């Protein structure tokens with residue numbers, strides 16, 4: 001049987017594999033190396049995404065290729081070089097560790113039929129290659145879980161675009177479900193609180209807790225993006241969970257790119273202004289980043305730290321992202337299982353061996369009847 005050129009499909013595979021469900025974690029993606037040569041294709045893909053940059057296409061193409069891709073790769077490569085490890089980019093290794101830990105957690109709760117895969121929105125492994133591989137391995141039900149607790153069209157929306165584009169190319173797409181956001185999930189809030197409390201137990205408390213979220217242009221929020229509200233809700237729930245008075249907690253937005261107004265207050269300006277207001281000791285948490293990356297390790301823990309100390313601050317502590325810590329893994333497992341309710345593979349007590357045996361029997365009968373794989 002020859003494959004169609006238009007749609008991706010695999011003849012006969014449903015007979016050969018026991019049915020499976022999978023959780024597809026999607027993170028942003030990261031360059032292959034901390035070099036300008038590796039940054040250029042990464043930034044070109046990222047910044048050509050119409051979900052990320054909502055400008056007229058012709059105008060943006062001119063700015064992107066005329067200015068940004070000439071200057072930014074070298075600057076960004078320098079920043080990446082400061083956080084790169086022998087194993088590679090922290091975003092990649094952290095996301096892989098999280099996927100592995102979630103796989104182990106789900107395997108313990110539902111032995112057999114649940115798998116976890118990781119894809120990147122930009123760069124590799126792409127959403128497309130990962131979904132096709134899962135399908136080839138027998139996955140018929142797919143839960144898409146973008147690693148962005150707060151929904152934004154620029155992050156979550158774009159990850160869903162990549163899934164939709166992939167599904168469009170499949171002859172027989174898997175059954176799909178999607179986690180839109182988990183900004184108020186009790187397990188996520190509890191995991192954040194546990195991380196802060198563990199940090200305090202080791203290092204003591206700062207005078208303020210700064211919650212820094214990745215920024216987006218204000219224009220997008222005005223147009224209906226719920227991101228700002230979800231960040232504020234996460235901050236409020238975390239503040240309550242920690243039992244902190246509101247005045248102790250500051251919400252700010254980091255990583256602005258370009259000249260237009262983004263969500264305010266800006267993290268860097270806030271950090272620089274605090275010492276003059278009498279705040280000399282600061283804890284910073286970035287609740288919107290599931291794993292540590294350039295934006296937390298370099299921008300916050302290096303750049304903003306230096307800025308705070310230069311401005312007269314005395315103690316600056318960055319509290320790590322949730323990464324593959326057990327409370328985070330448990331929260332994501334609960335989130336995933338809630339979203340997979342009704343799928344037989346996710347039901348407690350599902351008998352994977354029996355399902356596989358049924359599959360083999362179906363294949364035997366199909367072959368005996370002479371209608372296997374046409």
Ligand SMILES: C=CC1=C(C)c2cc3[nH]c(cc4nc(cc5[nH]c(cc1n2)c(C)c5CCC(=O)O)C(CCC(=O)O)=C4C)c(C)c3C=C
Pocket residue numbers: 028029030031043046052053072076089091148152154155214215216217227255257288289292293294295
């Ligand atoms: C220019 C527009 C950008 C928007 C809008 C934006 C939103 C956004 N980003 C994240 C998460 C991450 N962004 C990261 C890096 C990064 N972000 C932008 C630009 C926008 N992001 C750029 C150009 C870069 C690359 C680095 C640089 O050149 O500065 C990362 C880290 C990636 C890594 O490799 O470590 C993450 C994570 C979210 C959640 C978001 C909207 C809510």
Ligand SMILES: [Fe+2]
Pocket residue numbers: 214255
């Ligand atoms: Fe970003």
Ligand SMILES: [Fe+2]
Pocket residue numbers: 255256295299
């Ligand atoms: Fe940045």
